[in-house]
Amino acid sequence: MTRVFVTYRVRCAPSDIAARAQGIAVEQSVEMPLAAVMQPRIGAHIVGRVEDIAAHESGGFAVRVSLAAETLGPEAGQLLNMVFGNTSMHDDVTLEDVELPTEILAAFGGPRHGIEGLRAQCGAGPRALSCTALKPQGQSVEELAALAGRMAAGGLDFIKDDHGIADQAYSPFAERVPAIVKAIAVARRATGIATQYVPSVTGDWERMRAQIALAREEGVKTVMIPPMVVGMPNFHAAVRAFPGMAFLGHPSMTGGARIAPALMFGKLFRLFGVDAPIFVNYGGRFAWPAAMCRRVADAARAPWGPIKPAVPVPAGGMTTERVPEMLDFYGRDTMLLIGGALLLARENVTRATADFVARVRDHVHR
Numbered sequence: 354m355t356r357v358f359v360t361y362r363v364r365c366a367p368s369d370i371a372a373r374a375q376g377i378a379v380e381q382s383v384e385m386p387l388a389a390v391m392q393p394r395i396g397a398h399i400v401g402r403v404e405d406i407a408a409h410e411s412g413g414f415a416v417r418v419s420l421a422a423e424t425l426g427p428e429a430g431q432l433l434n435m436v437f438g439n440t441s442m443h444d445d446v447t448l449e450d451v452e453l454p455t456e457i458l459a460a461f462g463g464p465r466h467g468i469e470g471l472r473a474q475c476g477a478g479p480r481a482l483s484c485t486a487l488k489p490q491g492q493s494v495e496e497l498a499a500l501a502g503r504m505a506a507g508g509l510d511f512i513k514d515d516h517g518i519a520d521q522a523y524s525p526f527a528e529r530v531p532a533i534v535k536a537i538a539v540a541r542r543a544t545g546i547a548t549q550y551v552p553s554v555t556g557d558w559e560r561m562r563a564q565i566a567l568a569r570e571e572g573v574k575t576v577m578i579p580p581m582v583v584g585m586p587n588f589h590a591a592v593r594a595f596p597g598m599a600f601l602g603h604p605s606m607t608g609g610a611r612i613a614p615a616l617m618f619g620k621l622f623r624l625f626g627v628d629a630p631i632f633v634n635y636g637g638r639f640a641w642p643a644a645m646c647r648r649v650a651d652a653a654r655a656p657w658g659p660i661k662p663a664v665p666v667p668a669g670g671m672t673t674e675r676v677p678e679m680l681d682f683y684g685r686d687t688m689l690l691i692g693g694a695l696l697l698a699r700e701n702v703t704r705a706t707a708d709f710v711a712r713v714r715d716h717v718h719r
């Protein structure tokens with residue numbers, strides 16, 4: 354029978370690791386004393402198996418466990434539950450990697466658009482993509498639309514809502530989306546650049562479905578959802594319900610999951626349909642190590658059976674001056690997101706945005 358291979362990092366004494374590994378294998382499969390398992394077929398196939406124990410490069414141990422693929426099912430919540438559900442409550446264990454068979458990859462589907470689909474939306478060709486965030490929340494619909502228009506005049510590829518902008522009384526979703534679409538359309542006619550607006554979508558499934566449908570009616574082609582806030586199953590349901598829509602995945606709430614970033618953003622987000630995972634850039638206000646950021650970007654774009662590559666979106670405290678450095682580090686199959694640093698220009702935000710865009714576009718010729 355087909356097996357799924359899951360790797361955990363476990364921090365414990367060497368004398369305890371064999372027992373801890375076996376405990377994880379049992380906990381993530383049958384969750385009961387093995388002596389109480391009466392059916393031979395369950396003992397032979399369903400009970401998790403410890404496949405390998407090795408030293409982890411960051412300390413502790415890498416424990417590789419195999420699980421029966423049929424226990425997962427093509428449902429995002431069940432997959433997460435089976436690979437890390439109960440074990441996530443042990444604070445000395447991190448979920449490091451998941452290796453899935455082709456049939457499970459195909460069942461989830463991954464991104465519907467991926468790198469090339471997002472490039473096609475804005476006519477970017479082979480170069481890197483540019484993106485910004487509308488900030489701060491608290492602004493009215495009119496203020497956000499005016500800001501979006503000024504930033505679109507700088508020639509950006511994507512302008513997204515900040516993740517804190519939702520459906521507040523001072524900026525209702527149903528009023529904000531058409532107003533910003535209209536403001537960006539005016540700038541598009543002036544620049545000739547197909548700038549895309551990406552509204553932030555949150556809430557329960559019914560609210561998300563209504564918001565995405567409204568955005569689609571306004572001509573929006575991409576929305577942003579924080580999968581860990583709304584729940585992976587709800588996010589995956591949105592991807593399935595709106596196959597023509599592309600999705601940015603915001604990292605809110607991912608820090609408390611104890612899932613390795615390369616797995617979270619490069620594989621799980623991507624598996625469930627994120628076309629562009631946003632993650633923390635090195636040297637910014639969250640200070641991830643550069644090597645970790647590299648692993649995330651590589652995982653997002655790596656060949657993975659039938660799953661399309663996603664475009665990594667490093668963000669968080671980035672500046673225009675760092676654009677050449679970032680593109681040398683990440684390569685052209687990247688979307689750079691700069692928000693607050695552009696807004697520091699205040700009344701000169703269009704000029705600052707145009708400078709950012711020019712640096713991204715010019716890099717393709719180097």
